[in-house]
Amino acid sequence: MPTRRQFLVLSSAAALTGLLPETPLSAAEVAQPFASYWHPSTILDWDPATDRDAKYNRSTVPLAKRVVPARPANAHARPDEARVQALVAYAPTSGNPAQGSPGMDHYATNYWQYIDELVFWGGSASEGLILAPNPTVTDAAHRNGVRVIGNVFLPPTAYGGQLQWVRDFVRREGDRFPVADKMVQVARHHGFDGWFLNQETAGGDTRLAGDMRDFIVYLKKSGLRVIWYDAMTDTGSVSWQNALTARNRAFFEQSDEMFLNFWWSAQGLANSAALARQMGRSPYDLASGVDVEANGYNTGVGWASVFPEGRPHVTSLGLYRPEWTFKSASSPADFYARDNRFWVGQNGDPSNTTTTANWKGIAHYVTELTPITSLPFVTNFNTGHGRKFAVNGTVRSTQAWNNLSLQDVLPTWRWSVTGAATPVTPSLDWDDPFDGGTALKITGTPQSAGDVRLFATSLEITGSTWFEVVHRTGAGPSRLQAVLRFGTTERVLDLGGAGGGWRRSAFPLGEHSGSTLTEISLRVLPGAAVTALIGRIGVTNPVMTPPAAPSHVQVEQVSRVDTTTVSARLTWTRSPGAIRQYRVYQGTGSGRVFLGGTANDAYFVPAIALANGDTAQIEVEAVSEAFDVSAPARISLTGTP
Structure with missing residues (x-):
C-alpha cells in the first residue's frame, strides 16, 4: 500500500512556498472570472451580490437520475454495492478559469458511469482552504447523474496549517456556525451538492473535536452531503485510523460518508464494515482510499480486501487523483488510452476484464450506471x-x-x-x-x-x-x-x-x-x-416550435487584450423552458464564428477579434435538450472599455 502523505498536500510551488505572483495582472486577466476559494475568515464576507465573479460560477444543470442497465457489460461486477468517490484536482487553487479556456489541454472527465461522487480537490495555505467547484465540472457531472462535492482543506502545520484556522472554521455565534451558513449559501448559489471535510491540522483538543462534530450536525441540517476524511480523532489530535474505529466514529456517525486513509488492511476493512453495520449504517458509506496520483493503474492495490472474489463488496472505493491519466499523458490520444485502461482495464472492453494484471479496471468490480432515463x-x-x-x-x-x-x-x-x-x-x-x-x-x-x-x-x-x-x-x-x-x-x-x-x-x-x-x-x-x-x-419527441431566444443581452465589461482583440463579460435573461446551453457567436449568417457556450446566463469570452470600426457583432442562441436552436439575440460590442 502507498505510504506517502500526499493525500492532503498539493505539490505546487505556490502551496509550499506561499508565494503569489508579483507581476501586475493585465486588464484581460482581471476580467477573467475564476473558480471560488476562501479562508474561514474571508468566506464570512462573501456575498453573491458583491462578488463580481459569482454569476459566472453558477451551475444550472439538475442532477440526473441514473439506473443500472438492463444488460450490464460485465458479469463479474456487482451492482448496488460499492460506490466510487473520485477526488480530482482540475487546476491550481487560484487562477482556475470558471468556464473553460482556450486550449484542449484539460482533464476532461469521461467515465462518469463508474463514479458516484466527485470531490473537487484542492486547497493551499497561501491561497485558500475552502473550494467551490467550477460550474463546468458540476454541469458535466450532473448531466451524468454524479454528485459534486466542494472541498475544505485544513492543512498540516508542516504545509502552512494554523490551528487558529480550525478554530475560526468551527466558531459559534449562539446556536449558529457562521462559516457553515456561508458554505450552505455557496453550495446553493453555485449549484453543487455538499462538502468534503479534510481536517489535518495538529494541536487540537477534545473541545475542538466536539465543536467539529457539532459543526457537521449543523451543516447536514441544510440537506447538503457531508464527507469526512479519516484524520482528526475524538481527542482533537490528528491520527489516521485507516479504518472506522472508536476514535473517529463520532464524525462518521454525523456524516454521510467517510473516506478512509490509504494504509488500510483486510482485517481493518472487515472490522470497519462490521462496526458500520452495528451503528445501523451501510458499510458502503465508507470509502477505502487508494492513492493513484503517482502511478495510476500501476499502483499496487489489495483489491481482494475491498472486493473479495465471489462475495459482497466490503466497502466503497475512494480514488485519490485519477487525473493521473491526464497528468502523465504525452498527448490527447495517450490520455484517452490511459483513461480507458484505468477505468475499463487493459483489454479496452468493459465486458472483458479478464487479465493477469493486478489492475483490472474499475469496470471489473463496479457496474456502470446510465443517466439516459428521460426524453429527449x-x-x-x-x-x-x-x-x-x-x-x-x-x-x-x-x-x-x-x-x-x-x-x-x-x-x-x-x-x-x-x-x-x-x-x-x-x-x-x-x-x-x-x-x-x-x-x-x-x-x-x-x-x-x-x-x-x-x-x-x-x-x-x-x-x-x-x-x-x-x-x-x-x-x-x-x-x-x-x-x-x-x-x-x-x-x-x-x-x-x-x-x-x-x-x-x-x-x-x-x-x-x-x-x-x-x-x-x-x-x-x-x-x-x-x-x-x-x-x-x-x-x-420532435416539436415544431424552437426555444425562445434569450433576452436583455448585455455587455457587462470589455477589456483590451491587445490592439485588435478584447475580452468581454456577457449576461442575458434566460429563455423560458428547458435549455441545454447557450452558444455565443461573433458575426452573423454563414460567416459567424463560435466564441463559446454555457448552461448559465453569464459567459466570459476571452478573445474577440475586432472588425473595422473597432466593433464586433455578438449573437447568443438558446439550444434545447434536443438541439433545437432559437433565433439569435444580438448586441453590438465596441472595443472601448
Missing part, C-alpha cells in the same frame, strides 16, 4: 474539449478549447464490440466533428456483422418518438445499421445511403409506444474496409 436524449459525442468546434456539420471555430459544460453524455460502454471475425474498432475523433468537438469513428474490415454497443438507456417511448442518426462514410453504401433493443426485442434500422457529407436518418418509433428502449447499438455489415463517422444519435 441527444448526444453529439462531445467530450468537452477539442481542436475545433462545429455546428451542424460546419466548423465555426478552429480555436482549441475546453469547457465541460458543453460535454454530452458519452457511450456507456467503451468499447464493447461483438462479432466473431475481424471486429471493427470504435474511437473518438477530434478531426471531423458534426456538432461540438468530437465525433464517433468506426473503422475496420469486418468479415462478419459486428455490433458496437453504445448506450444503455431507460426511455419510455411514446407515439410521437423518433430515433435519428447523423453519420458520414466514404464512397459506396454505408453498411451501417442501428440496433434498438426493447427488452428482449430488437429492431434493426438500415442507415444506408451513399457516402459523402453528413446524412441524417430518422425513424418513427410510434409502433413501440409504451415500451422501454433499453439499448442503442450500431451494427457494421461485412465487406470492404469501412470508415464511418457518427456525429449525432438522438431519441426525441
Whole structure:
C-alpha cells in the first residue's frame, strides 16, 4: 500500500512556498472570472451580490437520475454495492478559469458511469482552504447523474496549517456556525451538492473535536452531503485510523460518508464494515482510499480486501487523483488510452476484464450506471474539449478549447464490440466533428456483422418518438445499421445511403409506444474496409416550435487584450423552458464564428477579434435538450472599455 502523505498536500510551488505572483495582472486577466476559494475568515464576507465573479460560477444543470442497465457489460461486477468517490484536482487553487479556456489541454472527465461522487480537490495555505467547484465540472457531472462535492482543506502545520484556522472554521455565534451558513449559501448559489471535510491540522483538543462534530450536525441540517476524511480523532489530535474505529466514529456517525486513509488492511476493512453495520449504517458509506496520483493503474492495490472474489463488496472505493491519466499523458490520444485502461482495464472492453494484471479496471468490480432515463436524449459525442468546434456539420471555430459544460453524455460502454471475425474498432475523433468537438469513428474490415454497443438507456417511448442518426462514410453504401433493443426485442434500422457529407436518418418509433428502449447499438455489415463517422444519435419527441431566444443581452465589461482583440463579460435573461446551453457567436449568417457556450446566463469570452470600426457583432442562441436552436439575440460590442 502507498505510504506517502500526499493525500492532503498539493505539490505546487505556490502551496509550499506561499508565494503569489508579483507581476501586475493585465486588464484581460482581471476580467477573467475564476473558480471560488476562501479562508474561514474571508468566506464570512462573501456575498453573491458583491462578488463580481459569482454569476459566472453558477451551475444550472439538475442532477440526473441514473439506473443500472438492463444488460450490464460485465458479469463479474456487482451492482448496488460499492460506490466510487473520485477526488480530482482540475487546476491550481487560484487562477482556475470558471468556464473553460482556450486550449484542449484539460482533464476532461469521461467515465462518469463508474463514479458516484466527485470531490473537487484542492486547497493551499497561501491561497485558500475552502473550494467551490467550477460550474463546468458540476454541469458535466450532473448531466451524468454524479454528485459534486466542494472541498475544505485544513492543512498540516508542516504545509502552512494554523490551528487558529480550525478554530475560526468551527466558531459559534449562539446556536449558529457562521462559516457553515456561508458554505450552505455557496453550495446553493453555485449549484453543487455538499462538502468534503479534510481536517489535518495538529494541536487540537477534545473541545475542538466536539465543536467539529457539532459543526457537521449543523451543516447536514441544510440537506447538503457531508464527507469526512479519516484524520482528526475524538481527542482533537490528528491520527489516521485507516479504518472506522472508536476514535473517529463520532464524525462518521454525523456524516454521510467517510473516506478512509490509504494504509488500510483486510482485517481493518472487515472490522470497519462490521462496526458500520452495528451503528445501523451501510458499510458502503465508507470509502477505502487508494492513492493513484503517482502511478495510476500501476499502483499496487489489495483489491481482494475491498472486493473479495465471489462475495459482497466490503466497502466503497475512494480514488485519490485519477487525473493521473491526464497528468502523465504525452498527448490527447495517450490520455484517452490511459483513461480507458484505468477505468475499463487493459483489454479496452468493459465486458472483458479478464487479465493477469493486478489492475483490472474499475469496470471489473463496479457496474456502470446510465443517466439516459428521460426524453429527449441527444448526444453529439462531445467530450468537452477539442481542436475545433462545429455546428451542424460546419466548423465555426478552429480555436482549441475546453469547457465541460458543453460535454454530452458519452457511450456507456467503451468499447464493447461483438462479432466473431475481424471486429471493427470504435474511437473518438477530434478531426471531423458534426456538432461540438468530437465525433464517433468506426473503422475496420469486418468479415462478419459486428455490433458496437453504445448506450444503455431507460426511455419510455411514446407515439410521437423518433430515433435519428447523423453519420458520414466514404464512397459506396454505408453498411451501417442501428440496433434498438426493447427488452428482449430488437429492431434493426438500415442507415444506408451513399457516402459523402453528413446524412441524417430518422425513424418513427410510434409502433413501440409504451415500451422501454433499453439499448442503442450500431451494427457494421461485412465487406470492404469501412470508415464511418457518427456525429449525432438522438431519441426525441420532435416539436415544431424552437426555444425562445434569450433576452436583455448585455455587455457587462470589455477589456483590451491587445490592439485588435478584447475580452468581454456577457449576461442575458434566460429563455423560458428547458435549455441545454447557450452558444455565443461573433458575426452573423454563414460567416459567424463560435466564441463559446454555457448552461448559465453569464459567459466570459476571452478573445474577440475586432472588425473595422473597432466593433464586433455578438449573437447568443438558446439550444434545447434536443438541439433545437432559437433565433439569435444580438448586441453590438465596441472595443472601448
